[in-house]
Amino acid sequence: MSDMLFCYCCRKHHPREQMRRFTTRSGERWRCLRSIAAARSHPGERDAFGRRQSEQNRQAAVHVAERVALLRLRHEAP
Ligand SMILES: [Zn+2]
Numbered sequence: 001m002s003d004m005l006f007c008y009c010c011r012k013h014h015p016r017e018q019m020r021r022f023t024t025r026s027g028e029r030w031r032c033l034r035s036i037a038a039a040r041s042h043p044g045e046r047d048a049f050g051r052r053q054s055e056q057n058r059q060a061a062v063h064v065a066e067r068v069a070l071l072r073l074r075h076e077a078p
Pocket residue numbers: 007008009010011012014031032034035
């Protein structure tokens with residue numbers, strides 16, 4: 001007999017080996033792999049936008065860091 005855990009996504013119990021623990025604002029919850037896979041196969045437009053935005057932010061940060069390093073090098077050169 002395998003343990004059954006309550007899936008907060010389906011509001012049902014599933015075997016423990018099909019479950020993954022998720023930390024939410026209200027504490028630790030269990031979600032089944034099926035519901036995670038379903039969420040992944042239907043990514044919202046907002047998710048895609050968020051990923052694109054954070055990649056742009058990362059590149060902008062690298063760009064600024066490079067410029068600061070260059071300015072510092074020029075400044076410190078004899
Ligand atoms: Zn489930």
